[in-house]
Amino acid sequence: MSRAAWLWRLLSRRLWFRAAGFSVAAVLLALFAAVIAPWVPYDLSAKIGADAVDNILQIIASSMLAVTTFSLTAMVSAYSAATSTVTPRAVKLLLEDTTSQNALSTFLGGFLFAIVGICALSTGLYGEQGRVILFAGTIVVILLIVLTLLRWIEHIARFGRVHETIARIEQVAIKAAHRLPRDPVPAALATGPAPVGARAVCCDGFGYVTHIDLDELEGCAAACGGEIRLAVLPGAFVDPERPVAWLASDDEAIAARVRKAITIAHDRSYDNDPRFGLIVLSEIASRALSPAVNDPGTALAALGAQLRVIAALFDREARDPSNVPLNVTIPALTFEDIVTDAFRPIARDGAAMVEVAVKLQKTLASAAHIAPAMRDILGAAAREARERADAALDHPADREAVAQAHRAIGG
Template identity: 45%
Template sequence: MSRWRWAAAKISKQLWARATFIGLLGITTAILAAVVERFIPWELPTTIGADAVDNILGIIASSMLAVTTFSLSVMISAYGSATSNVTPRATKLLIEDSVSQTVLSTFIGSFLFSIVGIIVLKTGMYGERGRFILFIVTIAVIALIVVSLLRWIDHLTRLGRVGETTQRVEDATLNALRAWREQPYLGGSPMLVDESFDRAVDIPADGIGYVQFIDMNALSKIAERLQGAIYIHSVPGAFVFPQTRLAQFLPDEAGDLNVEELQEEIRYTFALARERSFEQDPRFGLAVMSEIGSRALSSAINDPGTVIDVIGRMARLLCGWSRGYEESEPLYPRVHVPPLCNEDIFDDAFALIARDGAALVEVQIRLQKTLKALSTMGDETFRAAAKHQAELALARAEAALTLEADKQRVREIAGLS
């Protein structure tokens, strides 16, 4: 995916973009009804009075304004609930919810359609055919509003709930992990950790923030044009400072290069932002899931059941990840990307829960069962990471649990009794 497509995809997930598009569609539809009538040659079977259409449009306009205002207040309440009870990092997924955006945009579009229809109707631009077309379109808009309201009512029963929000985070993380499995190394070639070259050109960052996106296609074209290889050191999710090494360019043969121009060109392919994103950063999804579990263990919430649910979701995610990368030819062979470290993945997934739930035997039991199962899957590094995380969790439990019987139960599950 190019940077432009990535930026366009980000914009399309914004509420204002969808609302603007559907709003313009509503305005255009109302105006076209006055234009299209001249292209209808046949006589209509009935005559629609201006007052009939005007009354219907007035009802739609007044009701849609109220419904839109109410819907916005409900959405804001749901965002606040998710921020307080789940994690602020998950709120972004609620804001990007397609159902909420489509329904709200439909309400706004219907409101604008009605307002413009009333204005054009009052000016007398609609003839008999135009009023008939407007009436038919109005009936279709009413049907669309009814369907949207039914979807919205069903959606509101779940919006902002802990389980539903956690499911969104799990789905986003699953998509990111699946993308890494299907296109290992972001479609590039594997790179050894901390691999660097003395004669390579360093590409330093020029700002502070998280790497959100890397335009692999653009990097590949640069490497092809200049006949060299690009080694990425800051993958999506990395927090960089000015002069942090983003990448290195290693030419196939020594030659003259415009270093400043090369640095600027490669630097542009890295999108920095204040926050991490889920798309190319599966570790962020695991960290957010872990944060949900950690927050559920706080004294203000005190919900071990949510923690146990999160551990189960982690097991599903990592079970799929344990299958390893799918064998495929790299799409960008001249761009080298370091692998995701299994040790880091397990640390993101379980470290917070193991620390904050060390004194809860039910959490430790589920954690040890999960890690024990994961330690039988995947390759050697995956199994070693699971075993190491189980050892750390057991050590924390030994230090935090006060009852010897509870400690013994955890030891038995860990296989150390």
């Protein structure tokens, strides 16, 4: 995905952008009646009185303002609940929820449509024929409002809830995993030494890599007549002293293009960073395992979601082949970091809960079946988790249950 397409995608996810688009469309629809009024048969216009349209618009204007306010309040409450009960990192996904954005935009657009229609009727802008078009447009708006309201009622019942948020994070993490050009590898194989004679390209500020424009980098490689080796992946934190790429050219203009192709932001993004999704799922599990919450079921659900994300990391059939550049070398995710980010917090915070400790051992064993080449790394994580559980569990039967589950991974 190009940088321009990426920026457009970020813009289109903003709540105000969708609401503004619906509002402009509603105003244009209300004014459209005056434009095509001359083509409406007079006999048809005589059957629809001004009072019929005006009364309907009055009802829409008064009700949509209240519904819009209620919907906005419900959304803010869901954001606050997710911040306090799930994790603040999940709120970004809720803000980008298309169903809630469409609902709020439709209600606001219906309100503006009614206001503009009432104002135009009071000034006599439409005339007899224009009322017919306005009436037809009003019926269309009512149908959209009813359908949106029915969907919104079903959606708001689960919007921002813990398990729904876990499923949402899992989905975006799986999509990000499918965008990776290659499988995760052990740390020793992730990156090689810097190319001899290559120039280090560094970014100008501090932040996280959120997007890399591979097409632009391909163009840079063609322009310099060599290969570009990336030193970072989305999710990496960079500073002005850390190289983000190695360039086989001393041309400052090409180096500037390489910097521009790598987008830096203050916060991490889910779209191209499956590791961030695993971290957030681990945060949800850790919060659920805190003494104040004491909800091991949520931790078990998070472990299941993490296992499905790891399976997606090694699903080559679902991977997008267009993400494999010709003249740009991309480092691979290090599997040790993935395992540490995903499972160490849960092993630490759930060590005293036998059901969580057993589920963690089974999850690591399943991951070893998915990625047999990583069995040693997963086995080390399983041994560490078992040691934590042995130190925290008091009853011998609980320790034996964890030991039995640990044997499935070859421990």
